[in-house]
Amino acid sequence: MALSPLRRTLVPAAVGALLLGTLAPGAAAEPAYDLYEVHGALTAQDRTEIAATGAAVDQVGDDSVLVTATPDGAAEIGRLGYGVEEFDPPVPLAGPDPGYTTYDELLGVVDQVVAENPGIATKSVIGRSHEGRDLVAVRISDNANADEDEPEVLFVHAQHAREHLTVEMAVHLMRMLTEGYGEDGRITGLVDSREIWILPNVNPDGSEYDMAGTDWRNWRKNRQPNRGSSALGTDLNRNWDYMWGCCGGSSGDPGGVTYRGSAPESATEVRAVADFVRGRVVGGEQQITTAVDFHTYSELILWPFGHTYGSVVDGMTAEEYRTHEALGEYMAEANGYTPQQSSDLYVTDGSISDWLWGDQRIVNFAFEMYPGSAWEGGFYPPSSVVGRETARNEEAVLRLLDYADCPYRIIGAEAAHCG
Ligand SMILES: [Zn+2]
Numbered sequence: 277m278a279l280s281p282l283r284r285t286l287v288p289a290a291v292g293a294l295l296l297g298t299l300a301p302g303a304a305a306e307p308a309y310d311l312y313e314v315h316g317a318l319t320a321q322d323r324t325e326i327a328a329t330g331a332a333v334d335q336v337g338d339d340s341v342l343v344t345a346t347p348d349g350a351a352e353i354g355r356l357g358y359g360v361e362e363f364d365p366p367v368p369l370a371g372p373d374p375g376y377t378t379y380d381e382l383l384g385v386v387d388q389v390v391a392e393n394p395g396i397a398t399k400s401v402i403g404r405s406h407e408g409r410d411l412v413a414v415r416i417s418d419n420a421n422a423d424e425d426e427p428e429v430l431f432v433h434a435q436h437a438r439e440h441l442t443v444e445m446a447v448h449l450m451r452m453l454t455e456g457y458g459e460d461g462r463i464t465g466l467v468d469s470r471e472i473w474i475l476p477n478v479n480p481d482g483s484e485y486d487m488a489g490t491d492w493r494n495w496r497k498n499r500q501p502n503r504g505s506s507a508l509g510t511d512l513n514r515n516w517d518y519m520w521g522c523c524g525g526s527s528g529d530p531g532g533v534t535y536r537g538s539a540p541e542s543a544t545e546v547r548a549v550a551d552f553v554r555g556r557v558v559g560g561e562q563q564i565t566t567a568v569d570f571h572t573y574s575e576l577i578l579w580p581f582g583h584t585y586g587s588v589v590d591g592m593t594a595e596e597y598r599t600h601e602a603l604g605e606y607m608a609e610a611n612g613y614t615p616q617q618s619s620d621l622y623v624t625d626g627s628i629s630d631w632l633w634g635d636q637r638i639v640n641f642a643f644e645m646y647p648g649s650a651w652e653g654g655f656y657p658p659s660s661v662v663g664r665e666t667a668r669n670e671e672a673v674l675r676l677l678d679y680a681d682c683p684y685r686i687i688g689a690e691a692a693h694c695g
Contacts, residue, residue, distance in 0.1 A: 309494055309533055311650075312350045315340045315359035320585060322358075323622035328524045329353055330532025332496055332511075335574060335650055336621055342650055344494060344533050366651050372487040375659025376440045377447055379409060379480045385447050386414055386476065393454040396420050396467055402475070403548025406500040409480040411548050416453045417471040427680040428471040428556060430567035430638070431673075432549065432628065435512040437482025437495045438655045441645050441665060442570035446476030448666035449673065466677045471563070475552075478545050479512055492656050498543055502530035510537040513569075514624065515546045516631035519583045525625035536626050549628075553636060566603075566680045567640040568673070569628050572655055575613045576644040577604045577672075580633040582618035583625040591634050595689050600633075602686045603679060604641055607672035611643075618642065639683040641676075643669065 311334070317323050318339055327333050329352045331345035342363055345353065354360045377385065390397045398420045401410045417426065433446040453472060456463030466472075477483060481499040486492060497509030507530040514526035517540035521528065526536035541547040556563045579600035581592060588594045601615070608615035618629060632638040646665040647653050657665075679686055682694035 309344050309346060309496075310350070311363040311365065311494070311654075312343050312345055312353070313340055313361050313363040314343055314353055315361075317341045317358060320620060320622055324524060325356060326353055326358065327534065327622050327624075328527075329356075330527030330529050330534055332533040333622055334654065342654075344496065346531055346533070349532065363650070365654060365656075371491045372489070373656070373659045375662065376487070377443050378487060379477060379484050382443060382447070382476055383410070383412070385450065386412055389414065389450045389454055393457070394420070396457055397450070397454055402552040404544070405479070405481045406498060406544040407481040409484075411478060411480070411545060412476060413552065414450055414474045414476065415471060416450070416467060416474065418468045423558070424471065426469055426471050426563075427565045428473060428563040429677055429680045430553070430564045430632075430640075431472070431474045432478060432567065432569040433475060434477040434479050434483055435569065435628065436571060437479050437486045437497065438492065439570075439572040439645075440483060440486070440655075441572050441657065441662065443477050443483065444659075444662045445570050445645065445666050445669060446474050448670075449474055450476070452670060462674060466674065470677055470680050472677070473564070475549065478549055481545075482509070494655070496533055497535065498545055500544060502535070503538070505530035507531035507535075509535065510543040510546075511535050512543050512546050513571075513628055514626040515541060515543045516626050516628050517541050517550065518626070518631040518634040520626040523583045523623050523625045525583055525623035525627075540626065550631070553632070553638075562636050562638060564636070564638050566676050566683055567632055567638050568676060569632075569640065569642045570645060571642055572645045573647050573649075573657075574644040575646060575648045576621075576642075577608045577611075577613045577615045578618040578621070578629070578642040578644065579604050579615075580618060580627075580629045580640065582627045582630050583623060585619050585623070587617060595684065595687065595692070596633075596639075598687050599639060599684050599689070600641070603639065603676065603683055606686060607641070607675050610671035610675060611668050613643065613672075643672075645669070 331343040335342040390399045398415045400413050402413045403411045433442040486495040497511050511534045514536040520540040527534045587597050604615040632640040682690045684693035
């Protein structure tokens, strides 16, 4: 993951102040979020320090990173001693691409999949977004209306609004699993023996907002107001109730791109999804064994923890770590992504990944999908890549489903863990 060399002169840290100065006094209030290239960030510690300003680190290179930040956030990064320049996306972004699935279109796809596959697909509404949109879960399994004693697998999509390719991934999975049922022996066997939950868009307010302008809005958070601030939104993936806000891996500033919220699960959507996951505990046992949380971009497979640089730490034994690592590497062989522990990039706290493992003991991964870099479109690749880049993850997903009966099988530790 190397960034291309500089194309423009470094802008001093004062750029943030200058940009701020362009706002008329009393002008609106919602901070603008822009892309910046930050130079001199060599280590995970450097990147964590940058992220701690409230910026979202979008792409990691050998000695630089791309971030989304407010102008004053960019100025703060400059004051830490890094070189900061505004970043113009190299690919012209032609505004919302009609090839991407809107929320209403997604509901239509879900209804169609369920209508066409009544024996294996069901839809439920697990809650509502802040603005009142349904948070939908699609369950795919044989005997769709029975809660059988089968290992369950969870797929979460679009925590981050602008990561629209993850919604396309959900659409692809729904179609792959239902169209393949009865046609493809491997898919049929997995649908018969697992209960598969797809949450195709857990941040519909954010993704609709991101698609609603004449240009993409580069929006990441949800759209929930924050008391005492004009800045909207919580970063859903910093709001989960495990080591929330512990470690400098999120922002306490409502204007920050990675604002962690006023309390764990303060985001309406996080509370709904967390309640849903807790609801899968049956007879004292969490039925969900494995999960993937889909994001873009950078082509990575990440595993917990994110809140610490350590691998074997409180809450993660050596066997548990090796299970995540081995499954992550096995899936990465299939899709060509780079497998690594989340904190190899930078520290994050309050992520769903840390919660799913730390609180619910679900072996889980974050997939950072296509593209590898901003030079190929960043968050907004053309929709012409959707078919290729969602199909790319089929085999990796099937491998995870294969191991859902006992993920520890991948390191030969099934006797100790799945007896
Ligand atoms: Zn994301």
